[in-house]
Amino acid sequence: MTADTTELTAAAIMAGEKQHIMQTYKRAPVVLTHGDGVKVWDADGKEYLDFMAGIAVNALGHADAGMAEVIASQSRKLIHTSNLYFTAPQVELATKLTANSFADKAFFTNSGTEANEGAIKIARKYARVTHPDQRKTGLVCFEHAFHGRTMGALSLTPKEHYQAPFRPLLDGVTVAPFNDIAALDQYITGETCAVFIEPVQGEGGIHPASPEFLAALRKRCDQVGALLVFDEVQCGLGRTGALWAHTIGGVEPDIMTLAKPLAGGLPIGAILMTDKVAAVMSYGDHGTTFAGGPLVCAVANHVFDRINDPKFLSNVTEVGGYLTEQLEELNSPHIKEVRGRGLMIGVELDTEVETIVKQGADKGLLLVGAGVNVLRLVPPLILEKPHVDALIERLTGIFTHL
């Protein structure tokens, strides 16, 4: 392809998007065509280092040979069957997820918001079964939480810009302050059926919940008979260097939701739960046409096995530690704080992150913000130290000329 035609093609794609796609995404003026590991190329042949991994999704990077092999071989057998039949990959995946977590049972969904939507329904049914004579329908979430865009999950995502146009939302949602142990008793009451929390808040700016806070939450939920739901859609499955972000404090939830990296980029979500919780759900109470299909589950099995390996996870911890260190050593007056765990790092800036994201794209970096002034670094988990060095060199250039 000559430079001329690729340029034209990219321009035509961007024009076509404007004309034919509902305009809810503010996209960078980049048309991506292919990738390899941590690298991605655009239609002009320009190379980028990917430090956002499709928003914490592409855990194994791009064009992974192992994933491609599983996709090809499973697609020649079965892609979809519906949940009216048994298939091995779904049961295998549930077996793996439960064997390696607090949970006894899994339910598969197609996305993160859908996993939380299902968790809301399960919590409502659980309260109805365990407290039949009580009004126990309240839900608690936290300031800066992000649980998704569908009506239930949106009700637990207290951001005015996201919620305002779509009210009325779910009734009985309370928004509690994050990491504030003293406030818990006031917000979590006998009317609460479930408390939703991200052990490390993603979208809201990379805020880890303190282990003490999670322990206090567990205690309060038990006192009032509410279910504790950990949303690990973004922070789960190796992102923090541990398989699950919540295990650092030793507190276990009743339900955990997963999605983003679970099939390395194919759409999937999961609700993990204890037997005690699962027991309240009966035939027909919940369902989905697509979710848990053999193709996506075969890929998720492969992704899970690769990530759930001490060597893989220690690379996340080591390279993540190195990245944090290097960011701190940047010593830029524009950096107010570096926080997070593993390869889930937030860099709080004294300026709008949009500026950094734009200049990053110019310098061959795929970056994403979290909120207005936090740079969110959530690269593929296969990241290596030379990638970090390249990022730091380019960020240094950006920060010095701000």
Ligand SMILES: *Cc1c(COP(=O)(O)O)cnc(C)c1O
């Ligand atoms: C992205 C995200 C969701 C929503 O997932 P979708 O797949 O976009 O619906 C829910 N919770 C958390 C913590 C997330 O980061």
